[in-house]
Amino acid sequence: MMTPSSFEMPNLLPALPEIFVLAATCVILLADLFVRDDKKVITYLLSLATLVGAAVLTITLHTGETVLTFSGSFVSDPMGDVLKVFVYLVTAAVFVYSRSYLMARNLFKGEFFTLGLFGALGMMVLISAHNMLTLYLGLELLSLCMYAMVALQRDSLNATEAAMKYFILGALASGMLLYGMSLIYGITGSLDLAEINAAIKSLDDSKMMVAGLGMVLVIVGMAFKLGAVPFHMWLPDVYHGAPTAITLYIGTAPKIAAFAMVMRLLVEGLGDMHAQWQEILIIMAVLSMAVGNIIAIAQANIKRMLAYSTISHVGFLLLGILAGTAEGYSSAMFYAITYALMAAGGFGMILLLSRSGFEADRLEDFKGLSERSPWFAFMMLILMFSMAGVPPTVGFYAKLAVLQSVVGVGLTWLAVLGVIFSIIGVFYYLRVIKLMYFDKPVDTAPLESTADMRIILSANALGILYLGLMPGSLLALCVAAIG
């Protein structure tokens, strides 16, 4: 406990990237007021510079050790550092991919970038949380930014509806999470994750039940944020209704942060209750893989299809976590990172095809892409095969790592279920490839996009191919980060 008289300056160094992003975003917020509408590219460049600066800070401050600060409520550890770097990377890619889309829709404004950066700050805090309050703070910062971003296209009915759905259900989930946290706090007497973990070890049966209830509510809240079945209802509607650039933002980096949230809460906080949460996670994982993969087949809108595909990928990610071993956690981390990269590429392709007044979000808009642009059809081919988990793309190794950790703890049947659902999943990814390669183009307009987007998107897809040929270093990084 801290009293005002014993106040001492906390060690700010571990939180320097967060402080930097906060300060820089405030500066951008102010500076944006003085930037004319046709010069918003300045805001855009400043935002990218902020992410680069944060990356430089995180990498230079990386020590490989776990450091606590702010009275143990904030942690800087290898896992957090790795995840943050990927959050910066993916967020930067999101900004680059979104530029021409936003310009064409008169959304290329400071709000998008400041909200995006505040969201990134929320993710960073979430990743570094070592206290339930810090965690909640990060989560809400992120969520509020995302609600606002979905509603950014003020005059669009779809976007407004999506924002309302997202906000109401999100608030409900946050309430569940908070209630669960309060129960756990009541039983263990602490908000600190390490102390909670220690206290749970010595609980008697009756108190354990209350802690169990708290755990269930916490899992409900997390499952909502992740988009795991049966708490996935919002996901297709929000992905579909939001402007594609926002879908891209929501669908990528926050998944990395959500993984960190699960790690902090379930593994670091409630690690001792592994036997209990494993069962819940098994059910959610199987349902997510089943519902996601099967319903995705019926979609005609590629954003909805990718939304259901996200749900199925979350199921796979949960498989790694529920294994409950260091191997499992590192495989889930690898999965989260590679998924964010794949999703960035996938939604990026939709943005590439879209132009003023044309969303390119129907599956048939991909018809004959190999005639219109053989190069980007090939990039999409890589992305789709990677999502399907076909080698030589990184999606295969993500699945391999997860399956291996599941088989390693004796849950071979679960691995068999996982692969069966992934076969079902292959079908709808193949359909995209079929449309691009085997059908004739309907729309023959040349692709409009900026050079930076073309380069980054190509690098994104080729990176997925490269990681599929040489996955060793990223895998080793994840293993080292989990320790």
Added chain:
Amino acid sequence: MLADLPLLSLVIWTPIIGGLLVLFFGKDEQAPLARIIALAVSVLTFLLTIPLWTGFDNSTYQMQFVEYASWIPTFNINYHLGIDGISMPLILLTAFSTVLVVIAGWEVIKYKPAQYMAAFLIMNGLMIGVFCALDSILFYVLWEAMLIPMFLIIGIWGGERRVYATIKFFLYTFLGSVFMLVALIYMYTQSGSFGILDMQNMPLGMTEQILIFLAFLIAFAVKVPMWPVHTWLPDAHVEAPTGGSVILAAIMLKMGTYGFVRFSLPITPDASMKLDWLMITLSLIAVVYIAFVALVQKDMKKLIAYSSISHMGFVTLGFFMIFAIMENTGSTQGMGMAIEGALVQMISHGFISGAMFLCVGVMYDRMHSRQIADYGGVANTMPIFASFMVLFAMANAGLPGTSGFVGEFMVILAAFKANFWIAFLAATTLIFGAAYTLWMVKRVIFGEVANDNVAALKDVNKREFFVLGVLAVAVLALGLWPAPLSDVMHATVDHLIEQVMHSKL
């Protein structure tokens, strides 16, 4: 000098890199250049495989031309390559077939020719990699990666129902392989290694073996394909362009049977012994029932596809008959003959089925029909072509003096040591095989000129003559003098039998 080079890596990566190079000449006006580069790369790859044969040591079962490098240390996955007497001939066959496919597609493929050539070159490298891989994940990666170019080949250059056929092809084969992946991961968690040779030496209990055997069975049976998971093959063959059919029949089907000898038999010998009745039954169904199915086909490509399934039944029969032979005769001699016969059959079928599909391709290019009913009396207008077609048909029917005879004869001979009825049923193929093949030849090649289209046919040009001629030489050479091929296999087959007889329980 030559032996110091990483030959296996060279034969894998030369065509892949060459294929990417060809892709750069994607524009239609650059097609002649793309074709020439594709031919050069495929010939170079084939030439690079020749030292594998000349430098091969027949006296040992040990892996040769071994390359080893750490690839994914986290999971102990390694870039481990090597070949033995079973894989070496298959590598030569793969490189050889690709050269023919490139020549056969020369001016026939008008739509995106560079991409067509590139897809076959890349697939060539991947297929050779499958036969070289000694790490199971490396094997799996190449095994699956190979589906991507084939998926595109059937889907882009295929016939009318190409989309249906190619998605069916992909899903079927993908479905089979993922169970193998789970089995591989299971063995890794038990032994800590993904090495195929380590897996062959690890002890496994009976239940484990049976489950692993079944997982492998799904993967390989789909690929062979065995009855009842064969239905993708006729569709894929019919819709695929000629080159795709040739590679499918000549190489891809062999991967299933290769999997049985590389994985199933040595890794799960006890389960193989216990379930040999299942394998023999499925093989005999393929040999006899599918032959009947072939008899009633109206589409030439479909007929040859079913004939392939029937012939591949011989291969699986040869592999899994060995336990019955052991029980019946108590000696390992007949076992060697069964396995070698099956292996010879694999190579021979590669030549014959490839040749048959090329023959159909030659006719299809002229008439744009695969229906038997549209032909008749082709011998009158295309005499040279007709002689080739008859020769390959005879080989397909197993006529002595052609390569088709050697493998079948060895397997049937060995089958008599196992069980009279197995041998009897297997031998019926000599009748049915002759029936469906020769009946097709009779209707297509002989008789009166059926219609004006046939009357207008032109005989084979130099390019087609070369392709068919080379294959005819191969079929006859292997039929008259199979010793060089079987000599390569002896040591490896003997070692395989040793492994199979050594219980892992």
